[in-house]
Amino acid sequence: MAQVGEMLGVYLEPTPTESIRVGTLLKDTVGNVSFIVDESYIDLGANRPLLSLALYADTGEEDTISRLRERHNKLGNQDILPPFFANLLPEGVLFDIVESQLPFDQQNAFGMLKRLGADLPGCVVVRSEGTYGQKISDSPNFGNLAGDSAEKSLIKFSLAGIQLKFSMVKTGELLTMPASGEGGRFIVKFPSKEYAFLPEIEYSAMKLAEAAGVEIADIQLLSTAQLKGIDEKFLHIGSQVLCVKRFDRTEDRRIHMEDFAQILGAIGNRKYYVGNIDTEIRIIGRFATQPVSAVLEMIRRLTVDILLGNGDNHLKNTSLIYPNGRTPQLSPAYDIVPTVYFKPDDTLALKFGGKRRFESVSEQQFERLAPFVGVEARVLIKEVRATIDRTNETWPTMFRDLPWPDKVRERLAARWEKLPLVQESPNPFSF
Incomplete structure (x- = not known):
């Protein structure tokens, strides 16, 4: 039949x-x-x-x-x-x-x-x-691809299901929905009813990461008045949106990309436990065009995630791009949010060195990573400390001037003294 x-x-x-x-x-x-x-x-x-x-x-x-x-x-x-x-x-x-x-x-x-x-x-x-x-009769038995795991019930705070975002095109100072069949060059992220000032908080965290030496996606805050063609029901929650320029698009070209959930075959909540940060860094060190540079960039990102309390950097939030179609490079960083502001007991989205709590990560975990990524331990530790030094130089002023609520600043500053990476630094935080 x-x-x-x-x-x-x-x-x-x-x-x-x-x-x-x-x-x-x-x-x-x-x-x-x-x-x-x-x-x-x-x-x-x-x-x-x-x-x-x-x-x-x-x-x-x-x-x-x-x-x-x-x-x-x-x-x-x-x-x-x-x-x-x-x-x-x-x-x-x-x-x-x-x-x-x-x-x-x-x-x-x-x-x-x-x-x-x-x-x-x-x-x-x-x-x-x-x-x-x-x-x-030709239909194969595929089995249960959703999978069973001791960690399958892991409930993790994730912004993916909360924050609305659309792909849009820019015309002058306005952003509009693309015509059918046309791709947008900007991702626009909207305020959330559950989490106030989310665009402003993410923008601020991204700018702090950039100041610490992280390569980030091109971002800007825009007024909701600059959006056209969006249903009004999405515009009444807040006054600003976060506009992220897509790094997989140029004026005349699509640049191939994939995230680590695709690479490791993780579906749904498996993005929190199929792999870990160590796995990501090892893959990047093995395949990237400039492996040492890419590994050190990952070290900077991890250090910043710990300082900012970003607990949402799961497998989908780290990507590789393929500018020549074959050789991967680490994409610019995106989706950096201090989730500890919304959930004070939040943890790393992925384990690092067997640790998930921010307060459990020390220089020791970075030292243990070294043999697996082809970079000496002293070089990794030097990058961690240099990242913290850059935050010392740039963050005090930025913390006051960035467009996020005062409570975010206060909550982040209060947790730094509990972080081993801060305590182990020769130049601990001065603010």
């Missing part, structure tokens, strides 16, 4: 005139989804552009081809897409909004991917390619 399944074509399209077909997503009638890599993509050879590090083996082309042809890491079921594609979709409130705009029979992850396929992160483009005939 034959039934009809759906097909989506998966492409890499860095420019309007460049298109490389990578493979096909197949959805059967019971909701199972599989990704099959095209032989034409495999035939491009070792210099083919990368869809994901998860599909690449640095042990040689033969191993990469085996990984591309494997099926077990490209499966989804029960409205769960394969991990790489699941992590292309929005989360939380925005997921619900997009889903509500879909026809009833398309209100699922596959239907949403089809709807959003022209403006996904990076240079991935997904297009509907109709249907295919299948036999019911």
Whole structure:
């Protein structure tokens, strides 16, 4: 007995005139989804552009081809897409909004991917390619891809499901929703009813991180009056929004990118425990264009996260970009928020050196990391201390001048004396 399944074509399209077909997503009638890599993509050879590090083996082309042809890491079921594609979709409130705009029979992850396929992160483009005939007996048993784990019930404070954000285009001083089929070059993040002044707080934290030596995404605060085409119900909560320039877009090009949830195959809350910060740094040190520089950048980011109490830097909040389509670089930092202001007992989103509490991380964890990333321990410790020194030089004035509530400043300053990284620094905080 034959039934009809759906097909989506998966492409890499860095420019309007460049298109490389990578493979096909197949959805059967019971909701199972599989990704099959095209032989034409495999035939491009070792210099083919990368869809994901998860599909690449640095042990040689033969191993990469085996990984591309494997099926077990490209499966989804029960409205769960394969991990790489699941992590292309929005989360939380925005997921619900997009889903509500879909026809009833398309209100699922596959239907949403089809709807959003022209403006996904990076240079991935997904297009509907109709249907295919299948036999019911051909449908494989995919198992429980949601997974079971001792930590599956881990409840972690996350802004992803709380803060609304849209991709928009800029015209002069105004930001508008893009026309159908057109991609936005800016991510606009809105105030939250549950968490007051979230755009102002994130902007301030990002600017402090930049002053400490972290490379951040291009950001600015804008008045809600500068937004056009947005439903009024999203504009009455606060007066400002955070505008983030997309680093995966230029005037005429899409730059491929992926986050660590895609690389490590983490779906949903697995972004808090499938990997850890050590894993991220080791992968960056192994594959990045300038590995030592990238590792030290990660050290700066981790130091700043601890100082600011950013407990939301999970696997989706660290990304790699591929400017030449093949060789990864660490993307600019984004989504830096002092979550301890909203939840005083918050912790690191991912473990580092086996520790999750900010107060448990000392220079010892950085020393233990050194042998695994190819950078001497003294160099890592020097970078930690240099980052703290830069905060000493720049943060006192910035803390007073940044547009966040006084209570945020007070709460962050009160916790520093409890942090081992501050206590171990030869030049402890002077404010």
